[in-house]
Amino acid sequence: MSQRRRIPGLFAPLLLVVAAGATSLGTPASAAEPAARARPLSQVVPAPASVSEGGPSYALTPRTRIRVDDDSREARRIGSYLADVLRPSTGYDLPVTARDARDGIRLRLGSKDASLGDEGYRLESGRHGVTITARRAAGLFHGVQTLRQLLPAAVEEDTRQRGPWTVAGGTIKDMPRYGYRGAMLDVSRHFFSVDKVKTYIDQMALYKINKLHLHLSDDQGWRIAIDSWPRLTTYGGSTQVGGGPGGYYTKADYREILRYAASRHLEVVPEIDLPGHTNAALASYAELNCDGVAPPLYTGTNVGFSSLCVPKAVTYEFVDDVVREIAAMTPGKYLHIGGDEAHSTPHKDYVAFMDKAQAVVGKYGKTVMGWHQLTGAEPAEGAVAQYWGLDKTSATEKAQVANAARNGTKLVLSPADRAYLDMKYDKSTPLGLAWAGYVEVRRSYDWNPGAYLPGAPAQSVLGVEAPMWSETLWTNDQVEYMAFPRLPGIAELGWSPAATHDWDAYKVRLAAQGPRMSALGIDYYRSPQVPWPAE
Ligand code: NGO
Numbered sequence: 001m002s003q004r005r006r007i008p009g010l011f012a013p014l015l016l017v018v019a020a021g022a023t024s025l026g027t028p029a030s031a032a033e034p035a036a037r038a039r040p041l042s043q044v045v046p047a048p049a050s051v052s053e054g055g056p057s058y059a060l061t062p063r064t065r066i067r068v069d070d071d072s073r074e075a076r077r078i079g080s081y082l083a084d085v086l087r088p089s090t091g092y093d094l095p096v097t098a099r100d101a102r103d104g105i106r107l108r109l110g111s112k113d114a115s116l117g118d119e120g121y122r123l124e125s126g127r128h129g130v131t132i133t134a135r136r137a138a139g140l141f142h143g144v145q146t147l148r149q150l151l152p153a154a155v156e157e158d159t160r161q162r163g164p165w166t167v168a169g170g171t172i173k174d175m176p177r178y179g180y181r182g183a184m185l186d187v188s189r190h191f192f193s194v195d196k197v198k199t200y201i202d203q204m205a206l207y208k209i210n211k212l213h214l215h216l217s218d219d220q221g222w223r224i225a226i227d228s229w230p231r232l233t234t235y236g237g238s239t240q241v242g243g244g245p246g247g248y249y250t251k252a253d254y255r256e257i258l259r260y261a262a263s264r265h266l267e268v269v270p271e272i273d274l275p276g277h278t279n280a281a282l283a284s285y286a287e288l289n290c291d292g293v294a295p296p297l298y299t300g301t302n303v304g305f306s307s308l309c310v311p312k313a314v315t316y317e318f319v320d321d322v323v324r325e326i327a328a329m330t331p332g333k334y335l336h337i338g339g340d341e342a343h344s345t346p347h348k349d350y351v352a353f354m355d356k357a358q359a360v361v362g363k364y365g366k367t368v369m370g371w372h373q374l375t376g377a378e379p380a381e382g383a384v385a386q387y388w389g390l391d392k393t394s395a396t397e398k399a400q401v402a403n404a405a406r407n408g409t410k411l412v413l414s415p416a417d418r419a420y421l422d423m424k425y426d427k428s429t430p431l432g433l434a435w436a437g438y439v440e441v442r443r444s445y446d447w448n449p450g451a452y453l454p455g456a457p458a459q460s461v462l463g464v465e466a467p468m469w470s471e472t473l474w475t476n477d478q479v480e481y482m483a484f485p486r487l488p489g490i491a492e493l494g495w496s497p498a499a500t501h502d503w504d505a506y507k508v509r510l511a512a513q514g515p516r517m518s519a520l521g522i523d524y525y526r527s528p529q530v531p532w533p534a535e
Contacts, residue, residue, distance in 0.1 A: 038168035041125070043512050044149045045488045046208060046495035047505075048174040049120075055169030056127040058103070060151075062092050064129075067106045070098040074137040075107045077263070082107075082144050086151075091160040103128035105147070111135045119210070120175025123147065125167045138265040139175075142208050146172060149516070156519035178449070180412055180463030181494030182211035182269065183421075183487060188218035188280070189301070190240050190474035191247035198260050199476050203483070203522060205264040207491035212261050213269040213336060213465060216249075219279035219298045219306050223248045224270070228321040229285065236280035236297070241471055243299045254329060262331070269369060270326050273338030274319065275345050275353045279306040287314050301471045304343030310353045320360050327364035334384065335361045340371035351377040358383065369412070375404035384410045384462060387453060390417040390436055395454075402455035411456060413449045414465045419490055421482045422469040425525055431472050432482055441510070441527040445489035446503050466490040477523050484517055484524035485510055507531060 042051045066083055068075040079096035082105070087094055111122065111133045121134040121143030130150075132143035150168065154161040183204050185192060192200075201212060216224045222236035225248060237248035249257065261268050278288075279298045286294040290309035298306075308315050327335055337357050342350050354370070354377035361368045361380075368374075368383040375385050387401055405411050413419065416436035423439040424432040450458045466487055473479055488510060493501075507530050514532040517524045526532055 038166040039150055039152070039512070041150060041168055041170045041172055043509050044146050044172075045506075045509050045513055046492035047497075047500040047509065048146065048172045049497050050173050051170065052172075053168065053170040055125075057169045058125050058127065058129050058167050060086070060090060060092060060094075060105075060163070060165035060167075064092060064094060065099070065101045065104040066094055066096045067101055067104055068096060068098060069108060069110070072109050075109050075140060078137060078140050078144055079107050081141075081263075082147070085148060086155060086165075088159060089155045089157045089161045090163065090165055105129055106131040107140055107144070108133045109135070109137065109140060111139075115175070116173075117175050119179075119208075120173070121146070123172040123174070125150070125171075126169050130167055138210070141205075141265045142174070145206055145208055146174065148206070149513075153512075153515035153519045156516055176208070176495045177497055178461070178463030178494045180211055180465070181209050181491060182213050182412065182463065182465030183209050183483070183490075184213035184215055184271075184414075184465055184467035185479075186215040186218070186422075186468060186470040187223050187249075188215055188221045188240075188273075189470040191221060191223060191237070192470070192474070193247065194249065194253050194256055196476050196479075197257055200479060200483075201257075201261055201264050201266060203480070203520075204266065204487070204491075206520075207488045208495050209487070209491050210266055211269055211465065212257075212266045213271060213467070214257070215271045215273065215467075215469075217272050217280060218277045219303070220300075221246045221248070222280040222284065224254055224272075224326065225250050226322050226325050227251075228325065229318065231284040232281055236284035239297050239299055240474075241299055241301055251329060258329070258331065267332040267334075268330060269332060269334045269336055270330055271336035271338055271369075272322055272326065273340070274357055275308040275310065275315075275350065276304060276306055276340070276342035277338060278308050281318070282306055282308070285318070288312075288318060304341045307342060307344040307349075308353070310345065310349035315353075316356055316360075319357050323357075323360045323366075324364055327361075327366050330366075333367050334369045335364075335366035336369040336386075337361060338371060339374045339377070340388070342373070347376075354378070372401050372411075375401050375409060379404055379409045381408065382410070384412055386412045386414055386465065388414050388416050388420070388467070390415060392417075398453055399455060402453050405453070405456040405460035409460070410462045411453065411460050412462050412465050413452055414467050415447070415452065418444050418447050419464060419466045420469070421466050421486055422471070422473065425527065429525075431478055433469070433471060439486070440529055441485055441489065441525075442503055442507075442529050444486040445493065445506060447493070448498060448501065449493055450498060464490055464494045480523045481525055484522050485513065485527065485530065488513060 066079045083094045118136045121139040134140040222232040233248035240246040358380040372385045372387045
């Protein structure tokens with residue numbers, strides 16, 4: 001890709017400083033120079049907040065070191081992570097060191113620039129190397145993701161490739177639009193092993209996603225061990241959609257997911273879906289049913305037929321135990337209690353149940369999250385409603401959510417006809433569902449979370465999330481095909497300033513991700529809406 005290639009329109013709104021104009025982006029160009037092959041700093045997904053291109057480029061060499069400050073364990077960890085990414089393809093040693101070196105990659109914490117916030121970073125690239133500076137480790141980590149994208153796609157291969165490994169000259173200053181940039185994985189309809197979840201975490205991190213929402217229970221399976229109710233998993237986790245063995249996470253497994261997510265600067269948001277979507281629990285414990293009779297396990301894909309027994313006291317012992325055990329393991333702020341499609345719970349009972357369940361979440365120190373039906377009950381103070389309606393959802397339902405938002409409920413936006421990664425791209429998509437319509441790549445990108453729900457204050461929006469429901473999916477290949485390339489678009493809506501939003505510019509940047517996703521072994525959907533380069 002030529003360094004001179006410009007992306008029309010992308011920067012107009014950004015008050016960009018293009019250092020020396022179109023003729024000298026980078027070192028004095030001769031076609032033979034490595035610099036001529038460097039990607040423009042602006043080609044990153046999600047689009048950075050501001051980019052200033054120009055000046056000499058830097059090429060990694062066999063002598064390049066990754067320098068971190070002596071006293072920073074976090075910077076050292078991120079340095080090792082970067083080295084692990086770069087070593088196989090470059091074949092270079094890339095030692096992570098606190099020793100001073102004349103050039104190389106520098107990772108520095110302790111920036112005094114308050115405008116970077118907790119997740120922002122500054123990346124400067126020039127003749128002597130690339131320096132990434134941040135206030136917090138998360139910012140450094142996001143900066144490292146940007147650096148990956150500034151290197152040729154082949155850097156992502158796991159075998160040795162030919163360089164040169166050139167980074168164009170210039171400066172990026174970058175921070176997110178929203179603090180909540182999530183992806184959800186439904187591990188209930190089909191179980192996903194710890195390793196499969198780790199693979200998806202790594203792919204999310206590439207695009208600066210910072211929340212992993214795990215849908216841990218549903219009619220078809222209970223997937224997280226609860227010591228005080230062991231049959232939830234041993235029986236309730238023993239199957240899945242279509243039959244088959246299902247599975248569940250032991251507490252050690254769950255802690256391993258938490259650890260891995262934290263190492264990629266993602267916070268885990270566990271969800272126990274209540275009071276509907278509970279057949280697996282009802283099948284495991286007869287006493288949770290109003291009639292005291294346990295239903296059989298369920299392996300179909302209907303929704304809305306199960307409910308906890310709202311009047312029974314044991315229901316609240318159950319909720320208390322489950323929330324207590326999960327809250328005790330989870331370092332993150334949120335605990336999601338579902339609340340969607342409780343079609344078998346009378347409305348009065350639903351309101352009473354959600355009141356009690358939210359109080360339990362508060363008692364164990366977590367912030368309530370729920371699907372937006374929660375706004376039809378009484379959202380607790382500080383609760384977060386996750387909106388999953390459609391463009392064509394009734395004005396009344398949208399107004400109910402907007403009204404809650406005006407009264408202090410926060411919103412995470414996951415409109416199903418935009419952000420649901422399990423929706424088919426078009427009628428020929430072999431996987432996925434279509435109840436919310438087809439969601440091609442442009443449709444999933446082309447909306448504004450800040451102005452999506454009429455009447456909801458912009459400040460009520462915490463961010464966006466892309467749910468992956470797994471009725472039709474059980475392998476990473478299938479997840480990748482549905483997530484890519486839509487997930488990078490949702491990630492960009494969550495990260496990039498609204499002023500960068502432009503489909504025509506985005507599709508060109510997204511196209512450049514094609515070879516990178518291929519190099520990473522991500523089996524993505526070649527949408528005809530995106531001008532993918534020949535690979
Ligand atoms: C709905 C439903 C889920 C389905 C999903 C499939 C919500 C919040 N509840 O989304 O049970 O799996 O659609 O797309």
